[in-house]
Amino acid sequence: MLTSALFLAPSFFTFLLLSLYVRKVRKSAVSQRSAALSLLKIESDAHREKKFIGFFHPYCNAGGGGERVLWTAVALMQRTEPDVISVVYSGDTDATKEQIIAKVKARFDITLAPDTLHFVFLESRQLVEDRAWPRFTLLGQSLGSMYLAWEAMSKFVPDLYIDTMGYAFTFHVVAWLAGIPIGAYVHYPTISTDMLARVEARRTTYANSDAISSSTLLSRGKLMYYRLFMYHYALALRSSSFLMVNSSWTKNHVDAILAHSDPLLDFIHLPLTFIGGLTLSIVRALASSSPARAHAAPRRAAIVYPPCNTLALSQFSLDGRPSLLLSLAQFRPEKDHAAQIRMMAALLQRYPEHRQVVRLLLAGGVRNEGDSARVDDLKALADTLHVSITQDHVEFVVNAPYPRILELLGHASVGLNTMVDEHFGINVVEFMAAGVIPVVHASGGPLRDIVVPVDGLRTGFHAKDSESFAQAVHEVMVMSEEERRSIRARARQWATTTFSQEAFEKGWTQSGWSRWL
Structure with a gap:
């Protein structure tokens, strides 16, 4: 007692x-x-x-x-x-x-x-x-x-x-x-x-380093950690x-x-x-x-x-777009901006005819010192791959105001999204509404919800690595203006009716x- x-x-x-x-x-x-x-x-x-x-x-x-x-x-x-x-x-x-x-x-x-x-x-x-x-x-x-x-x-x-x-x-x-x-x-x-499947398969990603994926013991330990976390996440x-x-x-x-x-x-x-x-x-x-x-x-x-200001974006002309590739995403690690720079290097190496005309512009928000350091690392990668701003190939626009973003969307020809398993992709919807042809990773929301066929016809392109992204961009660049306009018109119609602010x-x-x- x-x-x-x-x-x-x-x-x-x-x-x-x-x-x-x-x-x-x-x-x-x-x-x-x-x-x-x-x-x-x-x-x-x-x-x-x-x-x-x-x-x-x-x-x-x-x-x-x-x-x-x-x-x-x-x-x-x-x-x-x-x-x-x-x-x-x-x-x-x-x-x-x-x-x-x-x-x-x-x-x-x-x-x-x-x-x-x-x-x-x-x-x-x-x-x-x-x-x-x-x-x-x-x-x-x-x-x-x-x-x-x-x-x-x-x-x-x-x-x-x-x-x-x-x-x-x-x-x-x-x-x-x-x-x-x-x-x-x-x-x-x-x-x-x-995420559990990637750890179990021992695939290297930004969230699963090579040190872990190459070790059986560490991979099993991380898998158990993920199982425990998943269990409590479900309870929450x-x-x-x-x-x-x-x-x-x-x-x-x-x-x-x-x-x-x-x-x-x-x-x-x-x-x-x-x-x-x-x-x-x-x-x-x-x-x-x-x-x-x-x-x-x-x-x-x-x-x-999610809501997208599709009405304003849909006012842009579908014709006369320069050879500008646009990335529009916060400089967070999962957005994988490095893949876009590697894509640019692969594109110019495989198709040198684009060297004088195609330019990649990476626009996005910076939240903290970590994001700022990430931008510096990306600039260094562009220098290493010889596609930096000094070569007039890759340019960075950080924390741009909305009018500047609208200006970019009104001029770009191709929009890039390289994130694996992007949950949705508002930027992809913005591309489509603005008349920018999307080239996106073949996963997540961009694959299943956004860049989908309309009446059996394409509204954009999917890719999985630097080489396939480069190939998709090349296809857009060499197709006729009539084909590009057809894709843009279809994509705009789909985006403005499905992902509007009113629908949200x-x-x-x-x-x-x-x-x-």
């Missing part, structure tokens, strides 16, 4: 301390909301009518396709839900609210109303950056995101939490601290069966109330993850799952007199294609988020 009491006492006090802390966080929500409404200059007698939706997007000022999704959703809610305040959890502490709103207008031509938009700035964003975790990066970033979510909930508790960047492990923290419904727009699964996704995804490729993976089971890991985790569930129930019961809101875990994700807004509205308010 004494031994049991000594064992249970620490557990009881742990539960008590946790419940007190959770109660404190939830009680602070009242003062946080009052402060936010005062800052937004909303009259006090309207406080009860307002609902707060928290968007977890630590890189909201990055200017990429994911940010277009975020700001289009926020702008939609501002137009259609006057009693909803959008709260954006941002790690962009070097920018003000006014500067972020101005950049959204300049980059995406999206107008945001400041009076129903509140920012909560987070100080710990470095914990989710890959450079902070040179080893076990997936695990480190996921743990870092949980700490960032704790900081977010400590500063502001909304009525509904929506993750729009892919940090599913934050769901556990939000559920525990805030006890509110959780949703997500998933651009790319943190881990997928494809199942804790949400609703899920939206950006493509059929992402949907297939997310649906498979939601249904994922591992009998061995289920058996190992059974005691931990029981203890964790019991602990959470006790903490919730002690932290609040009202029960936590129940929800049924989503069995399937809903496809909501309709999908977002029908996703079911509003019933959780």
